[in-house]
Amino acid sequence: MGxxxxxxxxxxxxxxxxxxxxxxxxxxxxxxxxxCWRSLPKAAGLLRCGKSCRLRWINYLRPDLxxxxxxxxxxxxxxxxxxxxxxxWSLIAGRLPGRTDNEIKNYWNTHIKxxxxxxxxxxxxxxxxxxxxxxxxxADPQRxxxxxxxxxxxxxxKTISTTDSSxxxxxxxxxVDNHTxxxxxxxxxxxxxxxxxxxxxxxxxxxxxxxxxxxxxxxxSTTTTAAISSxxxxxxxxxxxxxxxxxxxxxxxxxxxxxxxxxxRPLEEAQR
DNA sequence: AAAGTAGTCAACCGCACAGGC
DNA sequence: CGCCTGTGCGGTTGACTACTT
Numbered sequence: 001m002g003x004x005x006x007x008x009x010x011x012x013x014x015x016x017x018x019x020x021x022x023x024x025x026x027x028x029x030x031x032x033x034x035x036c037w038r039s040l041p042k043a044a045g046l047l048r049c050g051k052s053c054r055l056r057w058i059n060y061l062r063p064d065l066x067x068x069x070x071x072x073x074x075x076x077x078x079x080x081x082x083x084x085x086x087x088x089w090s091l092i093a094g095r096l097p098g099r100t101d102n103e104i105k106n107y108w109n110t111h112i113k114x115x116x117x118x119x120x121x122x123x124x125x126x127x128x129x130x131x132x133x134x135x136x137x138x139a140d141p142q143r144x145x146x147x148x149x150x151x152x153x154x155x156x157x158k159t160i161s162t163t164d165s166s167x168x169x170x171x172x173x174x175x176v177d178n179h180t181x182x183x184x185x186x187x188x189x190x191x192x193x194x195x196x197x198x199x200x201x202x203x204x205x206x207x208x209x210x211x212x213x214x215x216x217x218x219x220x221s222t223t224t225t226a227a228i229s230s231x232x233x234x235x236x237x238x239x240x241x242x243x244x245x246x247x248x249x250x251x252x253x254x255x256x257x258x259x260x261x262x263x264x265r266p267l268e269e270a271q272r
Numbered sequence: 273a274a275a276g277t278a279g280t281c282a283a284c285c286g287c288a289c290a291g292g293c
Numbered sequence: 294c295g296c297c298t299g300t301g302c303g304g305t306t307g308a309c310t311a312c313t314t
Contacts, residue, residue: 106281
């Protein structure tokens with residue numbers, strides 16, 4: 001069937017953005033807010049495709065972007081998150097305040113890949129290039145990552161078994177829902193998933209939407225989850241090597257900030 | 273100084289999904 | 294239920310810059 005083009009390409013500019021275009025986009029979004037990207041270019045007086053506007057805003061013009069070099073801590077976090085999530089750049093970016101998926105993707109491809117290769121680590125499997133130990137560990141059928149999800153508004157949780165290693169290597173954010181559908185027996189509940197992982201750098205600058213009234217409307221009922229209350233689980237942050245309170249905001253602040261996803265694993269696995 | 277090469281990163285492309293109709 | 298639209302994502306490209314010869 002084929003999709004219709006996202007815009008009338010014959011009348012749109014392409015390539016690098018000019019300062020004038022940037023200014024138009026910024027001032028339009030400042031006064032009207034984000035959203036409705038398809039109609040935005042016309043409304044803002046831009047000869048650009050809506051997708052192009054969105055990309056420009058998200059990757060370059062957004063005021064909360066942190067420009068500049070990545071820190072060692074960010075490096076570490078990206079590597080660890082990539083080991084867990086694969087090429088899910090948007091999810092990884094969600095854990096790095098002020099960084100965009102495109103930026104992280106570029107950084108991965110230009111810096112981290114090379115860094116890992118020079119250390120003899122396969123950037124895809126995160127295993128030793130000659131041994132592949134980590135990849136083997138990932139494929140271990142005994143391995144069970146317990147992901148406890150705290151959903152923003154519904155104030156409910158669910159636990160996902162990720163015995164299937166494809167969950168870690170192939171799933172998109174939205175595939176998780178498919179995954180849950182395919183493995184209902186692994187689930188406690190059949191609900192939507194908020195993939196807002198509660199992993200972040202020590203600075204832990206909160207995302208703006210965390211403070212939205214709707215998210216805070218009912219914080220108390222979400223604070224108790226099976227994983228939290230269970231002594232048989234540890235926080236992924238801790239598992240990844242961060243000391244409690246160092247990078248793991250959720251360990252310390254979880255009860256205060258329930259709108260997080262905690263990736264947990266059984267204690268016996270962690271103790272192995 | 274010029275040419276060639278490598279590295280970086282903004283931007284584009286195509287695909288998939290959600291939701292409305 | 295199927296089609297269509299809007300949006301977001303990951304992969305890729307290509308322009309620009311830095312470095313080397």
